[in-house]
Amino acid sequence: MADVIVIGGGAAGMAAAIAAASCGDHVIVLERMDRVGKKILATGNGRCNLMNMGARRYPGGTALANRVLDLCGAGEQTRFWHYLGLRMRQEDGGRVYPISGMASTVLDCLRLTMDALQVETITGVHVDGLHPSKRGWTVMSGEQKWRAARVIVAGGGCAQPKLGSDGSTWSLLTPLGHTLVKPAPALTQIITDTAPIRGLSGIRARCEVRITRGMQEKYREAGELLFADYGVTGVCVMQCARYAAPGDTLHMDLTRAMGFNGKEDFLRELQRRRKVWAVRPQSELLTGLCVPKLAQALCQAAGLNGMQRAVCANLTGTQLERLAAMAADFQLMVKGVKGFDNAQVTAGGIASHEFDPVTLRSTMAEGVHAAGEVIDVDGDCGGFNLMFAFGSGILAGLDGRQAPW
Ligand SMILES: Cc1cc2nc3c(=O)[nH]c(=O)nc-3n(C[C@H](O)[C@H](O)[C@H](O)COP(=O)(O)OP(=O)(O)OC[C@H]3O[C@@H](n4cnc5c(N)ncnc54)[C@H](O)[C@@H]3O)c2cc1C
DSSP: OOOEEOOOOSSSHHHHHHHHHHOOOEEEEEEEESSSSHHHHHGGGGGGEEESSSOOOOSSSSSHHHHHHHHHSSSHHHHHHHHOOOOOEEEEEGGGEEESSHHHHHHHHHHHHHHTTOOEESOOOOOEEEEEETTTEEEETTTTTEEEEEEOOOOOSSGGGGGSSOOOTTHGGGGOOOEEEEEEEEOOOOOEEEEEGGGTTTTTEEEEEEEETEEEEEEEEEEEEEEEESSSEEEHHHHHHGOOOOOOEEETTGGGTTTSSSSSHHHHHHHHHHHTTTBBBBBTTTTTTSSSHHHHHHHHHTTOOOOOBGGGGGGHHHHHHHHHHHTEEEEEEEEEEOOTTTTTTTEEEEGGGGBBBOOOBBSSSSTEOOOGGGGBBBBOOOTTHHHHHHHHHHOOOOOOSSSOO
């Protein structure tokens, strides 16, 4: 019988295993994939943005995320990483990456520390049962059984199931009385009407994006957007996804992508160009501000046709107004968002108020904890999701004991 069984060898599970083992517990990690930490390797485009030094951004499970990070936030996690040997560097927006720039360095630190602490890691095990037993819990996978005094459920949500997390560990917790808050894909791409952006796939724009439903603004975010053949993606779009529904409108302020501050600022530049470029073709009007395909899409959407032949001097004030207005508010109809296969994170999961924020103990079942994305906590892009996974995993593993780092 082990002291602790950790279900799921992802970010939260490995942090939990290290914290428990470094307090002297005999720990077993059960992982369904052929090796631990597959998702970590895919994070941050292979660079692993493992935490964020800035203000916290958790649209889902805010209260629990704040309590956990008050206890095990950037300072405590930095000490944890130093204990594991990892050196890090901070980039724009408070994003923290391993100094090597490689996610595999983070995984090596976790994996090799688990080995050094004699954590028993068993891969290829899909846990499908969790039952109370005489002095703790029995964990089942088909006919196989393991017993431990404490169990930490860290099976993640169901974002990108090909990397391991398929939502199966929610159903270990719901029979114990826990509530499942409806899961939905978050940090994912937005599918839109594609006619206005045909041919723009692969083009990037730094701009401000808004989602509206009728007259109501649901969310706004600035950052890099990437046009795609199904709609739009990029960090600012992915952050909007949890607020977007079919029938909503996605607005882009593309004046910012061209270096201007809204419609009036851009209009002044168009008027200046009409004057100084009077004899140049209208098709050259946006030269130097954006790629020709985007210029063409904007002009087309503003109803400026026949630009090949006419010269800039012939542009009317109304036409320039229309073009400036279109650039400041380029609209696409939202058709939906990409599903769990593409999402980086799951919004929803096991209700966050059902866990003690100090130890992540279940308030429903003694000796059971949860950590990471299995809980209804989700953060924005920028390292917030891994930061919660590591922080909650550490607290669950320590279970109220002093960290040795
Ligand atoms: C492509 C991509 C990029 C990302 N980039 C970042 C980033 O740069 N920064 C950031 O903060 N966040 C990022 N995220 C989100 C972040 O990776 C997750 O929020 C985080 O990994 C959650 O950690 P976790 O341990 O809770 O779950 P996971 O990392 O999903 O781990 C769960 C583990 O449990 C195992 N498991 C599941 N069910 C069972 C079962 N029944 N039995 C046994 N094992 C089971 C899984 O195989 C998996 O190994 C990214 C996500 C993706 C998909």
